[in-house]
Amino acid sequence: MNQNQRNTGPAPDREAIAAALTRAIDSDRLWRSIMAMARYGATGNGGVNRLALTDTDNQAHLLLIGWARERGYHCAADDIGNIFIRRDGANPALDPVMTGSHLDTQPTGGKFDGIYGVLAGLEVFRALDDLGIITERPLELAVWANEEGCRFVPGCMGSACFAQPDTLPGWEAITDRDGITVRQxxxxxxQALPAVPLRALGTPVLAYIEAHIEQGPVLEDTLTTIGAVSGIQGCRDFQVVITGAEAHAGTTPLSSRRDAMKTAVRLLHDLYALTDAAGEECRFTVGALRVYPDSNSVVPGRVVFDIDFRHPSQSVLRQLGDRMLDLCARHADRCAVRATEIRWRQPAVFPPAIPRLIQRAAARLRHSCIMLPSGASHDAVNLHKRCPTGMIFVPCAGGVSHNERESAAPGDLxxxxxxxxxxxxxLATEGLPADVG
Ligand SMILES: [Zn+2]
Structure with missing residues (x-):
């Protein structure tokens, strides 16, 4: 047995301690923390504007560090701007069990996306303190830098760099619209952090569990309180460029037009037909379309659109994505059609033993629970590359997120x-389940 496996020794009171701990979770304290955090970047419409690594975001991190220090937890930061709050265990040499999420938001974001996962983790630490419980392993609360990817594109930056520390130079060179680099x-x-030591990127982690609002309607629609997340769907993104010829809208006869818009509309029609027939799990979106020269009396010489295609199954991503590329090629007529693959991210399938732990805890607590895949990406996708990982979803009103109206019920949180x-x-007492694989 290695040190990461289950300790099978007798521990008759663990069930009682776990039950007492869950009773000690203080709903009011959690809610007050979330509302206090929401003041940093409050928009006036009930939302939050707290872009990554801005002064506002830094101040929010300082608020959290202040709360952590009140309890005597150790705080550390790393080179990409993640912070870690550590609650010691009985055996400091063991790899920690980690939880966390992010504090940054979209420009018109809500109070709960990301923030909930961070403050739920803090509430667990506080409840452990209240009962004087010492876990065997240390617990760490991670706040991942730039999850949202608004100011610095792309998102999930902090967790991606933690999972693959050798990618740091590439991330550091990314700039915002004002030319400020991630490194700066x-x-x-x-510099804004008071005496917080730096630590290495990519330290060992036994397991990572992230709590998050669902950001979709499934839990609410099924009157379910807890989602045990099976994994995070993958995506393939394409850019399609259709090139025809600009011409006078009034004088150019049909027979000599090379109208890029006409080809785009026919191609899009067939792409929607293909993906509509592929079932509910297939998510196909064309959210950006550019027309050149974008003038009302010029036959468009060029149309560019972006495809965002997501699915939980790797084989469907491959087959259906390839058929999209095939359709693009077949629509080349008077106009040239060129489709370029921008990104192919594999789905993450969490080790089933982790969602099973979540289901078991929910059952013991008598909270309704279903298994579901995550439609949105999360920092957990990156931690999944490093250690057994899972996510706990709770409902949000109407499934609305990335929106100032984002809301969640205190009871569900x-x-x-x-x-x-x-x-x-x-996890911090017994280690990984024997069947984690
Ligand atoms: Zn989030």
Missing amino acids: AVRAFH HAGTQVLAEVLYR
Whole structure:
């Protein structure tokens, strides 16, 4: 047996301690923390504007660090701007069990996306303190830098760099619209932190569990409190460029037109027909379309659009994505059609033992629970590359997120934190389940 496997020794009171811990999760304290955090970048419409590594975001991190220091937890930062809050265990040499999420938001974001996962983790630490529980392993609360990817594109930057530290130079060179690099912004963040030591990127982690609002309607529609997330769907993104010839809208006869818009509309029609027939799990979106020269009396010489295609199955991503490329090639007529693959991210399938732990905790707490895949991407996708990973979803009103109206019920947030507490406690006391694979 290695040190990461389950300790099978007698521990008759673990069930009682886990039950007491979940009862000690303080719904009001959690809610007050979320509302206090929401003041940093409050928009006036009930939302939050807290772009990554801005002064506002840095101040929000400082608020959290202040709360952590009140409890005596150790705080550390790394080179990409992640921070880690550590609650010691009985055996400091063991790899920690990690939870966390992000504090940055979209420009018109809500109070809960990301923030909930961070403050649910803090609430678990506080409840452990209240009962004087010492876990075997340390617990760490991670706040991942730039999850949203608004100011610095792309997102999930902090967790991606943690999972693959050798990618740091590439991330550091990314600039925002004002030409400020990630490296400069992270340096300013470090300077704003009062005596927080730096630590290495990519330290070992036993397991990672992230709590998050669902950002979709499934839990609410099925009257379910807890989602045990099976994995995160993958995506293939394409850019399609259709090239015809600009011409006078009034004088050019049909027979000599090379109208890029006409080809685009026919191609899009066939792409929608293909993907509509592929079932509910297939998510196909064309959210950006550019027409050149974009003038009302010129036959368009060029149309460019972006395809965002997501699916939980790798084989469907391959087959259906390839058929899209095939359709693009077949629509070349008077106009040239060129489709370029921008990104192919494989789906993450969490080790089933982790969602099973979540389901078991929810059942013991008598919270309704279903398994579901995540439609949105999360930092957990990157942690999945490093250690057994799972996510706990709670409902958000109407499935609305990335929106100032984003809202979640205190009772659901409390229930998700109870499940998080039980799962973290078991992992930090018993180690990984024997069947984690
Ligand atoms: Zn998020």
